[in-house]
Amino acid sequence: MASIMNFSARRYLSVSAAARSAVKGAAPGSHEGGGYLLWKRLTFFVAFPAIGLGMLNAYLGHQEDHHKPRPEFVKYEYMCIRTKKFPWGDGNKSFFHNPEKNALPDGYETEAAHH
Incomplete structure (x- = not known):
């Protein structure tokens, strides 16, 4: 009996948490909330420039090291x-x-x- 009540309570809390976190009008787990836009912007404005700066740093370090005795x-x-x-x-x-x-x-x- 206790396991049934435990299962029911966990099920109620997990469904309630999903319902609370859902965006108005969007189904849980859908991409309609706009979260993809944040990751798209982070990719273009943070990740790609960071990769480019890392490549530039490696290239300049190689050029500098190449001329040292x-x-x-x-x-x-x-x-x-x-x-x-x-x-x-x-x-x-x-x-x-x-x-x-x-x-x-x-x-x-x-x-x-x-x-």
Whole structure:
């Protein structure tokens, strides 16, 4: 008996909450309330400009970084500690190893001029 009353009370409250939140004349869950217009405006005036600014920031950062000289390698004891070999290649290079940017425990792979 208590479970039937509990179910009835929950059903009454959920239907009442949906009815209270519904816009006048619009069925619950429909798009007639105008909520889509808010998201459309947020997409065009917030999301797209944010994506564009992020792309500009990445491009300018790449241009700035591209002209910096590579820092000189200094062998510190606490850096490049290998307790176990990587399971690919020669076991000394990380999966996303870049020979121009990432140093190995003994220094950079090539001493070629940095672009």
